[in-house]
Amino acid sequence: MILDLRNIFKDYNQDKLVVPVLKDITLQVEEGEYVAIMGPSGSGKTTLMNIIGCLDRPTSGEFLLAGTDVLALKDKELSNVRLNSIGFVFQSFHLMPRESALENVSLPLSYAGVRKKERRERALKALGRVGLEERATFMPTQLSGGQKQRVAIARAMVNNPKILLADEPTGALDSKSGAQIMELFQKLNEEGVTIVMITHDKKIADHAKQVYHIIDGEISRETGEEAHHEEEKD
Amino acid sequence: MFENIRLSFKGIWSHKMRSFLTMLGIIIGIAAIIAIVSTIQGTNEQIKENLIGSGDNTVEIALYQGDWTYEMGYEGVPAGVPVITPEILKQVKEIKNVDNASLYLSRQDYGGVYHLNTALSGGYVIGADENYFDTCNFIIKKGRGFTEKDYKDFRKVALLDKESADALFQGEDPLGKTVEIRREPFVVIGVVAKSKQFEPVINTMEDYYTYSQDSAGKVYVPDTVWPIIYQFDEPQNLVIKVASTDDMTNAGKEGANILNSYLNTGDDTIKYKAEDLLEQARQIQELGKSTNSMLIWIAGISLIVGGIGVMNIMLVSVTERTQEIGLKKAIGARRSNILGQFLTEAAVLTSMGGILGVVSGIVLAEIISKVSEMPVAISVPAAIGSVIFSMLIGIVFGMLPSYKAANLNPIEALRRE
Numbered sequence A: 001m002i003l004d005l006r007n008i009f010k011d012y013n014q015d016k017l018v019v020p021v022l023k024d025i026t027l028q029v030e031e032g033e034y035v036a037i038m039g040p041s042g043s044g045k046t047t048l049m050n051i052i053g054c055l056d057r058p059t060s061g062e063f064l065l066a067g068t069d070v071l072a073l074k075d076k077e078l079s080n081v082r083l084n085s086i087g088f089v090f091q092s093f094h095l096m097p098r099e100s101a102l103e104n105v106s107l108p109l110s111y112a113g114v115r116k117k118e119r120r121e122r123a124l125k126a127l128g129r130v131g132l133e134e135r136a137t138f139m140p141t142q143l144s145g146g147q148k149q150r151v152a153i154a155r156a157m158v159n160n161p162k163i164l165l166a167d168e169p170t171g172a173l174d175s176k177s178g179a180q181i182m183e184l185f186q187k188l189n190e191e192g193v194t195i196v197m198i199t200h201d202k203k204i205a206d207h208a209k210q211v212y213h214i215i216d217g218e219i220s221r222e223t224g225e226e227a228h229h230e231e232e233k234d
Numbered sequence B: 001m002f003e004n005i006r007l008s009f010k011g012i013w014s015h016k017m018r019s020f021l022t023m024l025g026i027i028i029g030i031a032a033i034i035a036i037v038s039t040i041q042g043t044n045e046q047i048k049e050n051l052i053g054s055g056d057n058t059v060e061i062a063l064y065q066g067d068w069t070y071e072m073g074y075e076g077v078p079a080g081v082p083v084i085t086p087e088i089l090k091q092v093k094e095i096k097n098v099d100n101a102s103l104y105l106s107r108q109d110y111g112g113v114y115h116l117n118t119a120l121s122g123g124y125v126i127g128a129d130e131n132y133f134d135t136c137n138f139i140i141k142k143g144r145g146f147t148e149k150d151y152k153d154f155r156k157v158a159l160l161d162k163e164s165a166d167a168l169f170q171g172e173d174p175l176g177k178t179v180e181i182r183r184e185p186f187v188v189i190g191v192v193a194k195s196k197q198f199e200p201v202i203n204t205m206e207d208y209y210t211y212s213q214d215s216a217g218k219v220y221v222p223d224t225v226w227p228i229i230y231q232f233d234e235p236q237n238l239v240i241k242v243a244s245t246d247d248m249t250n251a252g253k254e255g256a257n258i259l260n261s262y263l264n265t266g267d268d269t270i271k272y273k274a275e276d277l278l279e280q281a282r283q284i285q286e287l288g289k290s291t292n293s294m295l296i297w298i299a300g301i302s303l304i305v306g307g308i309g310v311m312n313i314m315l316v317s318v319t320e321r322t323q324e325i326g327l328k329k330a331i332g333a334r335r336s337n338i339l340g341q342f343l344t345e346a347a348v349l350t351s352m353g354g355i356l357g358v359v360s361g362i363v364l365a366e367i368i369s370k371v372s373e374m375p376v377a378i379s380v381p382a383a384i385g386s387v388i389f390s391m392l393i394g395i396v397f398g399m400l401p402s403y404k405a406a407n408l409n410p411i412e413a414l415r416r417e
């Protein structure tokens, strides 16, 4: 089991007021799964994603990532987990505006201490995986939204993480580019990458093998329908 | 590291105007320091060169009364100053590092030296012993030098230096002509010059007073004829030649001690003293130093102000780049990566400021030297030190913003759209 969250609670303190955002979340994800998390705005999806991505700590609960109790790790060790085991993709891409596609993809490799020559090779390979090898020298401003997101996906995948976390990856894209991103996710998942994706969009969620709903901080699993949707898509 | 430096240059370049303005404090501070140091250095080297620059390594030991050389013209021959015998001279020659020593008599004679109606005003008359011209590294430019016979037969012959020849003869050939010293006619037999010609550089009135005596003309006569024009038993001066410039101070002191041990004047203020040129140079340099160290302090304060400016802009930059920092942390950057990135950026920024400052400082120094005709000497260690110091300023003042960046909470950073 790659993700094992049990009884996760997350409260925010605001002006002496305790605001509960996640309430008793229990979620297990097996290796190679493709999970979508849906829910209305403000329901706590991003909050959950940050906890899964080891960017944030829950107020209480247990969380094992690939068998490791990450809540017991120090900040520096958490950085290493993020570097090696997790890939992040965001709605707004978050590319370094003054760096080329290749340099953007190389960034995690330089944190991993990979040498320059190998960095270049691996970044080019990752760009190849998202079909943008010939755009390597382009700057973000010279790329379309869909291409930017693919560069971001290449960056997320370049260290070969176990799990890819995507927070509304198609939220800023038109439906055609969104569909391309979904195809790419499909392909990555078939190659064995575990994907956890947040989305508002039912159609997008339908690409996943498994869909969860978060409503007001509580999670529930969608049942019975996923097989049906998958047939429909094919 | 290289990656960080590359990124820093990129960042600095993408905000050219802002980066330049940020660096300005550093540039001005460093430029001021370099300009000041260069002028100090230049002046110091010139003072040293002016005083000891003839490079002949000779020290003159003369009789002093208090702080002034004993004036024969006013005071008359002092009691208890014995003639310096060949034995005493031999003792002086045995001092360590002393190559040679000679005796001479000297008077600054206002209105006592003439050729026809032309006076040598303020010139010196020197009664030289047979060794004198050798000890002081003179060469004969024209005519001949003194011979043994000149000394023995009390011949009234004179040698001129270039200054006295010019002043008295104004371009005419002085050889064979007559110079009157205290109404006694002397035949000019030659013109002498120091083997290494040296002209002190005169920039200010003070320089003029310090060095002008060197440019007053001198008329040399055999010391045996001295009593004909002046008096018997006048106190002698000593000139010694040492192996190197650094030996001058010591040899001069020891020489003076030997001569003083024979004094019996009953007056403590009358003493032989070595004219210590190195010490003199040092004193003049010290004088300049205190004013200049003040200027350096002021420039230092401008550097601190510059550093605070850098800190300020870096803080703004951290705020601006919150998202970037959050993203980097999300994809696995450690605190140390972020810290390194911002510290490098601050250090690169201020180092560039330092380099620009050194360049403008050199330009400034050259302009100062052109405009005020002061000498400048660019000091390489000062230039390198300045750049290293600016880098340190960047690191010190970049610390706070860099820590702030490294400690940013990535969630908050990413949440900010």
Ligand SMILES: Nc1ncnc2c1ncn2[C@@H]1O[C@H](COP(=O)(O)OP(=O)(O)OP(=O)(O)O)[C@@H](O)[C@H]1O
Binding pocket: A012, A013, A014, A019, A021, A039, A040, A041, A042, A043, A044, A045, A046, A047, A048
């Ligand atoms: N730092 C914080 N302090 C206080 N409250 C917070 C903080 N961060 C998030 N919240 C609250 O937690 C709740 C969940 O936020 P979250 O960003 O997880 O929602 P979301 O499901 O991702 O919404 P969206 O679909 O709009 O992105 C919101 O009500 C938000 O106001």
Ligand SMILES: [Mg+2]
Binding pocket: A045, A046, A047, A167
């Ligand atoms: Mg969200």
